Amino acid sequence: MSDNYISRAKNFKTKKRLGQNFLVSKEIIDFIAKCASDNDCVLEIGAGAGFVTEKLVDRAKKVVSVELDDDAIKVLEKNLASKKNFKLIKGDILKTDIVSLFEENERIKVIANIPYYITTPIIVHLLGEIDDINHKTRNKIDEIILMVQYEVAKRIVADEKSKNKEYGLLSILSNFWAQTEILKTVSKKMFYPSPKVDSALVKFKINKTPKVKITPYLKQTIKACFMTRRKNIKNCLKNSGFINADEAIKNSSLEPRLRGENLSLEDFYRLSLNLKRSEDEIKS
16 A cells, blocks of 8 residues: 555545544654554544554554545545454444444554544543543543644643643543543644644553542532633632532632632542532531
8 A cells, every 4th residue: 555645635535524634644654553562452533544544454453443434434445455454334433332343352442533623522432521430431441542633632631730721621531530641743734634733642541540539529529610710619619509618628728719720630539528528517
C-alpha cells in the first residue's frame, strides 16, 4: 500500500459533517502505530481512509475499526480485505457496544483520530461517569490513545495547579479513572484538509480503582462547583440546593471564596463527605 498519503487523501471525498481531517504525516502515523504491540487487541475509532489502520494491522494482534462513513468503508474493505486480523464494523461509536466486539479474554487498547466535535461524548462512552464503578467498557480497556485538539488536550491533563482555567469537568472525568499525559503535539499542517487548530496525542492509562473513593454526593458536588466558574464554591453549592454549604466548607478546611478550579479531587472528596454528613445531622 502506498504511503503517498496526501495524494490518497485528495482522492477521497472528505465530509465536513463527520469531522474528517485525515492525518497525512508518515512520521505521526508511524508514531501512532508504534503505540501498538503484537499482543494488543486494538479498537480504532473512525478509521477514515485507513492510513493509520494499515500500519496498525501490521503491528497488532487484532484490530477492530468502527467507521460510520460508507465511502470510507468501501476503501477500507478494498485495501484491507486480505488482513485476517482486521475486522470492520459499520456504525456510530457512541451507539456501539464496544465490549461485544472482543472476546472475553481480550483486553482493549483504544487508538483513534476521533472527530473533534464529539471528543467529550467519546471519552464518557469509554470511561463512564466518575461514579460509574462497574462501567463495562472501561473495565475492558487498558489504555486509550486519542488525537484531540491541542487546547482540549491541555484541559484533559490539567489539574488544580494548571493555568488559564484549563482545569474543569473534562479534566476530572479524564483523570478520575486514568492517568493522562500528552504524548506528542501535532501541527495542523499534518492533516488534509488542514483543520484550523493544532492537535495532540493524549494517552489515558486506565486505573483499576478511582483516584478517590466515590461518595453519594461526589459527582453532584463537583458539578455544582463548576456550574458557574466566576462564582465561589460557597455560592455555587448554595445555588445547587446545599443549605449546609457553609458548615461543610468549614469542616473541609476550605476557604469559601475558592472556586471549583482551585480544588483538587481530594478536596472535592472531603467536601462531598462533609456535605453528606451535615445533611444527615440536619435530618436526624
